[in-house]
Amino acid sequence: AQGALDDDDTVLSPKGKKNKKEEMEVVSMAEKETEVEGVAVERVREDRRPAGRVRIADTQQPGMVSLRMDKVSISFGNHDVLEDATWEVRTGDRVGLVGANGCGKSTMMKILNGDIPPDYGDVIKSSVDLRMAFLRQEFSDDLDPSRSLREELLSVFTEANQVLEKLKATEQRLEETQDDPAAMQEAIEALGELQLDADRLEAYSTDAKVDKIMDQMGFSILDDAQSSVSSFSGGWKMRIGLSKILLQEPNILLLDEPTNHLDLESVEWLENFLNDLKIPIVIVSHDREFLDNVCTKIVDTMGGITYSYDA
Incomplete structure (x- = not known):
């Protein structure tokens, strides 16, 4: 379902036809140079718009998740x-970002993820606790080839793992301070605080979460869990990267060129998997057939301007 658009939003039909207003806007936006005494010089724009910001939507339908770029500009x-x-x-959208190389698709993903701020315009979240997960083109750089599959997936739970390590160390300290009442009391209090942290982070359920995601991704818990990350093919490494970001339990998924270097079988698996997901997705891909099979909406970027239409 396509979200409501502002009066000055530009929209292309699937056939790519623009109305007169849009053509005028494209011309005015594209006019980057002027001539001074016959010499082309860059036009300097005096822009008094407020700086870009991230804000929370004023109203939101219960149960709906949304993320919006509103008049965002960046140079x-x-x-x-x-x-x-x-x-x-x-909610319900799978949006494909298309356009020529360098048109700003990956830049928009980085803005949405909070990696870089826009110069102008707003990024509007449906709630303050909206969680996004970003599978970057270079996701394999974040994989440790020396780890087992299980170790790699468990590495997502950094804070929970640290709490469990502190709990173990504090329990050991408690055993070693049996003859020191003051030290024992200090260790007992520390254990209580750490236990609260462990409960909050669901630290004791991380193994179960990893088992569940391995099963969802088609891994064998018995045969693959202890296999090294380096032993998997590119398509299966993509599943590892996708598993890691899904373990973050995001509300919105951002995927930058997820089909790069995948064979046909892996692409078909990814199409089916994404179509079954119940969370909104934004995808950058040069594979138009993949986008046609997955996306409900397309955002085309030309000359820095975005045009949205139903897929």
């Missing part, structure tokens, strides 16, 4: 990458 040096980019992903 790198003298190059305007995005100009008033406006589109939304919400």
